[in-house]
Amino acid sequence: MTAARGRPRDPAVHTAILTAALDLFIEQGISAMSMEQIAKRAGVGKPTLYRRWSTKEALVADAIETLVTADVTWPTHDEIAATPTHQLVKHNITAAARTAADPRFRALVAQIYGSAVTHPSLMQTYWTHYIQPRRQLAIAMLHRAQADGRIAPDADLDVLVDMLAGGVTYRVLQPDPPTVKQMKHYLEAAYRQVGLLP
Numbered sequence: 001m002t003a004a005r006g007r008p009r010d011p012a013v014h015t016a017i018l019t020a021a022l023d024l025f026i027e028q029g030i031s032a033m034s035m036e037q038i039a040k041r042a043g044v045g046k047p048t049l050y051r052r053w054s055t056k057e058a059l060v061a062d063a064i065e066t067l068v069t070a071d072v073t074w075p076t077h078d079e080i081a082a083t084p085t086h087q088l089v090k091h092n093i094t095a096a097a098r099t100a101a102d103p104r105f106r107a108l109v110a111q112i113y114g115s116a117v118t119h120p121s122l123m124q125t126y127w128t129h130y131i132q133p134r135r136q137l138a139i140a141m142l143h144r145a146q147a148d149g150r151i152a153p154d155a156d157l158d159v160l161v162d163m164l165a166g167g168v169t170y171r172v173l174q175p176d177p178p179t180v181k182q183m184k185h186y187l188e189a190a191y192r193q194v195g196l197l198p
Contacts, residue, residue: 016042017049021056022063026107030060030115030122061125067108068099068130074137085141085148089196097184106172113169135161141196151195160194 020041024033035056039046053059073095075088099105116123142157151160167190171178178186191197 013042013044013048014052017044017052017059018063018066021059022067022108025060025063025111026104029111030057030119033060035059055121057119057122057125060122061129064108064112064126065130067105074134075141077137077140080137080140080144085145085150086197088141089191093184093187093191094180097180097187100168100172100187101178101180101183103177106177109169109172135165138164142194145195150198155195164190164194 017038021033021038024037024041033056035046035049038056038059039049042049049059053062073092075083080088112123112126138161139157142151142155142160145151146153146155146157151157168187171183171186188197
């Protein structure tokens with residue numbers, strides 16, 4: 001007789017854990033929070049957390065991704081090959097501006113960068129699972145724009161991506177953060193500067 005499979009994971013429990021982890025990270029930072037606190041706030045036992053994540057850094061990295069990808073739909077490599085880049089950018093720019101102008105996102109960015117030295121595993125996890133795949137897609141979009149003649153053939157695409165990411169981070173962390181409208185205007189200008197918008 002085949003052994004019964006375990007019960008499927010409850011999506012509501014998964015969401016509660018990610019929400020608790022994200023809230024605690026924003027409130028306290030990675031150093032001050034613990035798996036026990038996350039479990040207590042989510043209303044679950046610690047074994048439930050450890051069945052899904054081996055460390056709090058891995059859990060927080062997943063929680064971060066739920067916030068920053070809530071509205072933005074990144075294109076696939078096939079879509080980039082088949083669709084003009086300015087259409088892909090325009091499809092997401094309002095959602096991207098909304099996310100960047102969100103006070104929670106601002107606090108999140110501050111905590112991520114603030115923990116980069118003390119908890120490098122968090123930054124490594126976040127970089128590997130979130131930043132790097134999206135960086136590769138951004139470079140693919142820049143390659144497409146380069147092939148279309150909107151970017152110089154000898155342009156350093158890694159530098160262009162750094163400029164975009166750094167510019168957004170700098171703007172988000174200013175003492176007087178932008179509104180959604182201001183952030184959308186800034187993103188349009190930034191994308192235009194690197195050739196992703198006409």
